[in-house]
């Protein structure tokens with residue numbers, strides 16, 4: 510049985526990925542800092558659910574604590590590492606940039622050091638569509654320049670991509686970085702739009718509408734997203750012999766077994782339509798509070814997911830109405846409302 514070390518298993522995406530890998534017969538070693546950026550109880554519940562499977566083990570520790578992380582890695586000797594733990598969130602990075610520096614830069618460096626030492630078969634790590642920053646040519650594809658991060662969060666993820674490329678090159682470490690597009694679904698993060706809107710609508714409190722509703726996101730359903738990750742585990746990049754070996758449209762580096770891959774639904778949804786679907790699902794109209802654009806926010810994201818399709822044969826497919834239906838149903842059951 511192959512062993513996968515997953516960081517961030519008490520988090521939203523890590524939880525779903527671990528569940529999928531366990532269902533497929535992998536052994537999963539989970540590592541999570543249980544930070545209190547949002548309600549820790551939901552993180553504990555996610556770990557409790559995973560622990561029902563005997564092939565899952567949960568370890569609590571901070572990425573910044575290299576000795577702890579490294580000791581565990583050396584004991585477990587995973588075949589593959591999927592690094593999802595991070596300080597996430599676009600807007601919080603204006604309030605507390607240091608949390609991003611510590612978790613995303615130092616923490617990711619520590620994971621890379623472990624991966625190098627163990628010479629794992631494949632290191633896969635999370636980046637974000639936020640690295641596309643001020644780019645306005647849509648849909649976003651992996652080959653375009655990403656030189657205009659609009660928040661420090663995006664800057665740390667962009668830095669992670671560069672850091673990882675250097676290690677892939679120097680140590681021949683097969684590395685894939687995912688650029689996620691606004692992921693949503695059951696067990697979602699309480700700081701994200703869908704959670705906040707659903708809560709506000711069900712409780713009858715006003716919800717803020719940024720940029721007067723002129724916002725677009727490529728909302729990606731979490732079950733689709735982790736299916737993409739699962740398939741990419743088996744698609745480790747191989748260092749090309751020369752530039753001519755790289756297929757057009759592939760982000761493979763000419764000098765390293767390294768690539769970045771968008772995982773998105775390839776559908777640009779207007780935020781007002783998204784909110785309307787939540788209202789319909791809840792059977793309650795939202796009290797709307799129109800506001801200006803928030804500092805650091807980007808008006809639109811939209812993924813070109815051709816590379817994911819080419820590498821895995823898979824393409825996310827859940828529409829936002831279905832995804833919202835699943836989320837609201839989970840939310841009502843979880844909070845008993």
Ligand SMILES: C[C@H]1O[C@H](OP(=O)(O)OP(=O)(O)OC[C@H]2O[C@@H](n3cnc4c(=O)[nH]c(N)nc43)[C@H](O)[C@@H]2O)[C@@H](O)[C@@H](O)C1=O
Nearest residue numbers: 597598599637638689690691701702705717718719724806
């Ligand atoms: C890929 C990326 O994905 C996530 O970032 P995000 O796209 O900003 O996701 P979200 O669910 O927070 O926002 C979606 C949309 O909804 C708007 N929005 C939010 N919060 C309120 C809110 O409270 N009110 C209103 N009106 N709009 C809101 C917001 O302006 C945006 O148009 C991160 O988790 C991040 O970790 C990441 O990497």
